[in-house]
Amino acid sequence: MSNDTASVYSGKEKLVLGLDILFTYILMIFGNVVTTTGSGMACPDWPLCYGTVNPPKAISVWIEWGHRMIGGITGFLILAAAFLVWKKAGPAIRFFLKIAVATIVAAILLGGGIIIIDAPLLDSFMRIAVVSSHIVSSTIIFVTMIIAYHSVSSRAGEAADRFSVFLFVLVYAQIVIGIVVRYAHASMGCGPDWPLCQGSILPPDYSFEVLLHYIHRLIAYVIFGLTLWKLATLLKAGSPARQAGITFGLVLLQAAIGIGIVQTVMFLPLLVAHGAAGFALLGWTAWLGAPGMIGARAAED
Numbered sequence: 075m076s077n078d079t080a081s082v083y084s085g086k087e088k089l090v091l092g093l094d095i096l097f098t099y100i101l102m103i104f105g106n107v108v109t110t111t112g113s114g115m116a117c118p119d120w121p122l123c124y125g126t127v128n129p130p131k132a133i134s135v136w137i138e139w140g141h142r143m144i145g146g147i148t149g150f151l152i153l154a155a156a157f158l159v160w161k162k163a164g165p166a167i168r169f170f171l172k173i174a175v176a177t178i179v180a181a182i183l184l185g186g187g188i189i190i191i192d193a194p195l196l197d198s199f200m201r202i203a204v205v206s207s208h209i210v211s212s213t214i215i216f217v218t219m220i221i222a223y224h225s226v227s228s229r230a231g232e233a234a235d236r237f238s239v240f241l242f243v244l245v246y247a248q249i250v251i252g253i254v255v256r257y258a259h260a261s262m263g264c265g266p267d268w269p270l271c272q273g274s275i276l277p278p279d280y281s282f283e284v285l286l287h288y289i290h291r292l293i294a295y296v297i298f299g300l301t302l303w304k305l306a307t308l309l310k311a312g313s314p315a316r317q318a319g320i321t322f323g324l325v326l327l328q329a330a331i332g333i334g335i336v337q338t339v340m341f342l343p344l345l346v347a348h349g350a351a352g353f354a355l356l357g358w359t360a361w362l363g364a365p366g367m368i369g370a371r372a373a374e375d
Contacts, residue, residue: 087158091223094151098216099353101148104141105209106349109256110342113137114205120189145185152178152215159222166368167225174218181211206257210250216353217246217360224364235366241300241321242356242363248293249356255290256349261340263287268336294329301325317362324355 108114116134117123123139124130156171163171185208255261260283264271271277271291277284301322308315328351335344 087155087162088223088227090151090155090158091219091226094148094155094219095216095223095357097144097148097151098212098219099357101141101144102209102212102216102353103346103350104137104144105212106256106346108138108141110345111137113141115189117142117189120186142185145182148215149178149182152219155219155222159226163222163225167222170218170221174215174222177211177214177218181208181215184208184211202254202258206250206254209253213246213249213253213353213356216357220357220360221364221367224361225368235362237304238359238362239366241297242359242367244293244297244300245356245359248290248297249352251286251290251293252352255286256345258283258286260284260286260290261335261345264291264336266336266339268333294332298325298329321355321358321362324351324358327351328355 111134113134116132116138117129119125121142123135123142129135129139152174156175159171160168184204188205188208255263263281263284264277264287265273267273269291271284271288272279277288301318305315305318305322308318328348331344331348331351335341335348338344
């Protein structure tokens with residue numbers, strides 16, 4: 075009998091899902107490094123690199139080749155996790171596993187397509203969409219694997235928290251917009267100003283890059299305000315606030331790095347750290363919102 079309670083799963087399923095989450099996180103950070111260092115086309119062909127599995131010993135080449143190898147490992151782990159969990163999983167978890175498997179297939183094809191169509195120059199809206207979609211697919215896999223892991227490792231009947239689900243949706247939207255900001259070269263859309271945008275509360279220039287960056291900032295302010303309010307409310311009521319404290323800490327870290335990027339005019343290590351902190355926040359909010367998302371899906375089945 076299939077179900078989504080933790081008691082039916084062994085340590086093997088939990089280990090594979092945990093490794094999958096870890097490697098997906100590393101893959102996303104590595105993808106950020108690829109973009110930051112301009113190594114996206116260092117391997118001119120696909121799936122090999124310079125026609126071999128042992129390409130030239132250049133840093134940019136091995137950054138891109140390393141990214142591909144981590145992607146291969148991640149894909150194998152996703153398939154292994156789906157195989158191990160499937161028979162014991164109920165409809166809700168099977169739904170998320172289907173999304174993960176379909177997305178990894180699409181990501182592989184999309185990654186190869188990016189190389190074939192020579193997309194990294196980002197000189198059109200379509201190219202921005204194609205390249206951004208590649209890393210967005212990784213975030214989908216990351217989130218679905220976290221939801222699956224939560225299901226196989228947590229107690230049945232865990233209470234759903236609507237605020238956590240809402241916060242996850244908001245953070246996910248912010249991450250996606252941030253990815254587009256990065257690939258559209260809109261990171262400095264408001265110039266080196268903070269908290270103003272080009273010296274004004276409202277941006278004087280409503281070009282695509284400026285508006286995109288400004289929206290990214292506005293959502294960040296909303297997330298900051300919501301997480302601070304949640305933490306303050308719990309502390310005032312004398313309720314457990316550890317999870318809310320972690321959430322606000324991650325938001326604060328992400329915001330501080332983002333401000334640093336603007337103030338230093340895109341210092342490269344900060345760009346990588348910004349992505350790492352953002353993906354960590356995404357994973358944490360996905361974990362907190364998992365009971366609500368699993369419950370909502372189960373209610374539909």
